[in-house]
Amino acid sequence: MERIDGHTILIGLMATPIRHSMSPTMHNNAFAKLGLNYAYLAFEVGNDQLADAVQAIRTLDMRGSNVSMPNKQKILPLLDKLSPAAKMAGAVNTVVNDNGVLTGYTTDGTGFMKSLADEGLDIRGKKMVLTGAGGAGTPIAIQAALDGVKEIAIFNRQDAQWKQAEKNVEMINAQTKCHASLHHLEDRADFKHELAIADIYCDSTGVGMKPLEDMTLVEDPTWFHEDMIVFDTVYAPRETKLMKVAKEAGVKHVLNGLGMMLEQGAEAFKLWTGKEMPVEYIHQLLFNEE
The missing domain is CATH 3.40.50.720 (NAD(P)-binding Rossmann-like Domain)
Structure with a gap:
């Protein structure tokens, strides 16, 4: 908790249902390992709340958000730009906020x-x-x-x-x-x-x-x-x-799909922070049990 202060940068995860997700544990442990002042929180957001939630990324100056079902397609018209892969796939799972300009990516x-x-x-x-x-x-x-x-x-x-x-x-x-x-x-x-x-x-x-x-x-x-x-x-x-x-x-x-789940998260992590996620550490921390 000592990492959370007045300068902490917020990143979200917007989907429903979402409370089962391992992404908050994965990203917050990676932030802590690297000493980065970020916090990753899951928000129960469906299609009906999506427009307000996307606006909140701008309003709260969040660094971005992951997006999962049922929002991966519905979010497209709410964003300013799309990566080439996201445009081709017609789906987004990662949003990056650069000074109010929201770009959608797919890291799957x-x-x-x-x-x-x-x-x-x-x-x-x-x-x-x-x-x-x-x-x-x-x-x-x-x-x-x-x-x-x-x-x-x-x-x-x-x-x-x-x-x-x-x-x-x-x-x-x-x-x-x-x-x-x-x-x-x-x-x-x-x-x-x-x-x-x-x-x-x-x-x-x-x-x-x-x-x-x-x-x-x-x-x-x-x-x-x-x-x-x-x-x-x-x-x-x-x-x-x-x-x-x-x-x-x-x-x-x-x-x-364990490696894919970790690596798609690592790709999003790098888009937000510019840093490489400590993938081996996260793998051992969360998934090393047999």
């Missing part, structure tokens, strides 16, 4: 790519199969394309996210050197074929997380090959059913 995709790099994995020039086109899937697809992934096959059900998936494919093909294609997740033969020739499979859906922790979109280990990467954006539970199937198949690199 950056967190995904950085978490792979942390493991010594490089998917530039490679083929990705991605399931999902929602709050995580869209920025992952956009950032992967921007960073040099050669091909992305996006699989989605023909549900509310199908139009977003169509938009993602169109943008990637028009604005990057990556080739993207859209596939029906219900077409299991097509799904199996694409996985067989993929360098990485990323599941960006909520399948595998409560209350769906006993489910996976790939149940047959023979659909995987050992030289690929299998990445599940879910990190609770630590080992999802998808990960178990991949390990049964002998896949060499099987990852959960």
